[in-house]
Amino acid sequence: MGNRLSKIYTRTGDDGTTGLGDGSRVGKDSARVSAYGTVDEANSCIGLVLASELPDDVRALLVAVQHQLFDLGGELCIPGHAAIFEADIERLEAQLDAFNEPLPPLKDFILPGGGEAAARCHIARTVVRRAERETVNLARHDAVRPEAVRYLNRLSDLLFVLARVLARASGHGEVLWNHERRKA
Structure with missing residues (x-):
């Protein structure tokens, strides 16, 4: 691939529009831009998780996820484009099952926290949830x-x-929610 971004500013967005991957222009506040923009934000949050001390298997998984999120952002930026497939979802499910299996069952809600890497992961989780809502919208x-x-x-x-x-x-x-704290 050649040098595609030789100039970072173009001034074409000064009117409040941005170009989609298919060349069309939409408002920067459009639902499509909100969806792929929030996917980009989620990817940045995962980058912040990756800046923490992590087990090697978690690190490798999150790097792969970052690439898939970039693909997903492209899919959302180019109407009609397909970049995420059933096999990608199945791989996530397999990883989810593998990491969840040794954990004890949940009996209480968990508060975001549990150390720096875990807290960053919780932030990434909430931004991904927002990306999901924006994509549903x-x-x-x-x-x-x-x-x-x-x-x-x-x-x-x-x-x-x-x-x-x-x-x-x-x-x-894990930081457990103390639902009994108000009973006094």
């Missing part, structure tokens, strides 16, 4: 392949499980 107005929504749904579940794994690996442990 886009699907109400424009064609969106169901794989995009399902991928984001599964990814947020995976990030929740990884936050649990990271909280335990760090020695901080």
Whole structure:
């Protein structure tokens, strides 16, 4: 691939529009831009998780996820484009099952925390959930392949499980919600 971004600013967006991958222009506040922009934000949050001390298997998985999120952003930026497939969702599910299997069953809600890496993973999870909501909103107005929504749904579940794994690996442990705290 050649030098595609030789000039970072183009001034074409100064009127409040941006170019989609198919060459069309839409408002920067459009549902499509919100969806792929939030996917980009989620990818950045995963980058922040990757800046933490992580087990090698978690690191490798999150790097692969970053590439898939970039693909998903492209799918959302180019109407009609397909980049996320059933096999991608199945791989997430397999990883989710593998990381979840050794964890104890949940009996209480978990608060975001459990050490730096786990807390960052919780932030990434919530941003992925927002990306999912933005993508569902886009699907109400424009064609969106169901794989995009399902991928984001599964990814947020995976990030929740990884936050649990990271909280335990760090020695901080999970932060449980104390629902009894108001009874006095």
